[in-house]
Amino acid sequence: MASKKVTIEDVARHAGVGIATVSRAINNGEGISAKTRTRILQKIEELGFVPNTSAQSLKVRLTNQIALAVPDIRNAIIPDIAWAVEQAAKAHGYRVVQINTAGNARAELEVVRDIKKLHVDGLIIMPLAYPKTLPELINKAGVPISVINYGKQLDSTLQADIVCLSMLEGQLVMDHLKQIGRSRIAYAGTQKDVIEDRYLAYERALDRVDASLVYFGDDFSLQTGTRAADYFHGLAHMPDAVYAVNDMVAIGLVNRFKELGVRVPEEVAVVGVDNNQWTTISSPQISSVSIMGSEVARLAAELLLKRIRDQIIGDYEKVQFEPRLIVRESSVSLKRSAMHDA
Amino acid sequence: MASKKVTIEDVARHAGVGIATVSRAINNGEGISAKTRTRILQKIEELGFVPNTSAQSLKVRLTNQIALAVPDIRNAIIPDIAWAVEQAAKAHGYRVVQINTAGNARAELEVVRDIKKLHVDGLIIMPLAYPKTLPELINKAGVPISVINYGKQLDSTLQADIVCLSMLEGQLVMDHLKQIGRSRIAYAGTQKDVIEDRYLAYERALDRVDASLVYFGDDFSLQTGTRAADYFHGLAHMPDAVYAVNDMVAIGLVNRFKELGVRVPEEVAVVGVDNNQWTTISSPQISSVSIMGSEVARLAAELLLKRIRDQIIGDYEKVQFEPRLIVRESSVSLKRSAMHDA
């Protein structure tokens, strides 16, 4: 049943040529006449020959696979990123091995340390925990690496291509909130060092931060938003705006506020980050910052694949995208309608 | 810099043993004394030796990789499925190659036809288009396959493990809607043959279907829901309930109804399928049917890995999970509060 396993030699024998010639036929190689090529190709079809990938890889030292290590495929913008990477890879004849690190420091280190065992030609990693020893491991990985970076200032000696935002997400949000006249601005996020820059922008934008207006939850989930809303609502003096670390938290906030009878945006304006599809579904629709997930991911993949193809070593690129603020109902009341900042 | 590439022979030489012995040390092989093993392991550490996966695969004929082919990683429950598969695979020392078929018939056929080129030991496929020739290709794939199946009745001669729902999602929804006294029940989905069974259940539950109450959109997106709401709203005689093919469509419906001033659930009850996390965020919260995505995926992975490990051939399993209806505000008004059906 399971066809006995036909090798390049079988093809050569049946076609009456040498194995070298068959190999040339497979790989569109030079130095082979059109007629013999078609004859061989036909025999290949006939015998159902499929080149053994392992043997090819062993000889050529390329696997046509890259690994993509993300925190959790189920969260927020990660599916967009995974999709963009897969599309780019496919366009270059590459496949993608998915790895979830769970935003776990050990897992992130492990994937980089053991990358050689992974049978891949390169790695795209989106670190969350970003343990201190990660850069060091990346530098000695021995395999091309692209880093998709959100919210962390990276050491520029890193031997990897880096694609990130210009770190202005936070500033965009804060500027907007101040511009619409809010003064008691709160922050809702996870631990401050997880997506560091989002929080730091908050501090930078204020003369002094009121510790009671900062809520740190456990994760990026809707629940964190819900809890944050409860917390802020319980305050003697409520904030008049909340800058949420991402859209999930923002949506959680808005929904809970609604349940508590707090009017958004009249009493409290809420702005998130990510600009995922749910921002337009939530009611009120959520103002948010587009962080260009697909574009970032696509570029990270392109850089990696180029590096692999051309065997570039050193000469690392660092590309920054510009985030864009999209104003919706959660920060500007319906009357003024939605508008888009370019 | 890039350590010259150290092979098993280097290790053997340095450790003063034969390569066969080193191999045994790596693979916890039999017939090797504890002391030589530890000595070799130490040398391996010292030299930074990493076994070449391609060479191993070439010899052993196993790649420790499986492929996961899904319509689109960005949609609905697919991230959950991808996550569950990756977890199960990791637990068995396997890696997962992600493939998006875009629900495209050609892509689905292609991945099965070319599975041998993919350097994997098995395939988990979640077909959407399900072209007629797919079963045939699956049967002659020559590689173990698990099928994650939603909404299609499969030919039982399929030579693959199948994990699916008991096809009762639709009936659960319809029973519920009828039980709460709705009589003009509409359906909102994609083309009827995409997730066939969800629609067929609709037909089955009614004495006769009123064609004007059936809306087919282009996809499973929020937009489809929005458009469906517009459509139903424009009808001379509106439905008093809508059964949506999935939660995205349900949420789109509910939101648009709200904008149009149609009260949910008082005027129109809406029930979706998937029970994703947004059902509890939407307002009103969406009644939905849990389709056990993670469990289904995990089992599909386990069956596949078992088949690979034990080299089972034939003797295919077909496992059905029972969907569960979860009643929320979009079908039962707030007064009666939310309740859960077990």
Next chain:
DNA sequence: CGGGTTTTCGGAATCGTTTCCGAAAAATTT
């Protein structure tokens, strides 16, 4: 048609493992 180029082709080595099988060493028995 003969000498010189250019194309086309095949043999054999190689990539880095695993594993069979026989030999050496150690352990056990007599």
Next chain:
DNA sequence: AAATTTTTCGGAAACGATTCCGAAAACCCG
């Protein structure tokens, strides 16, 4: 201590491709 059994180890042959290099065939042109 010799004989026998059991453990431990090493050499060498695969696994299935790619590719270098030399030889044969085809082509060119006066």
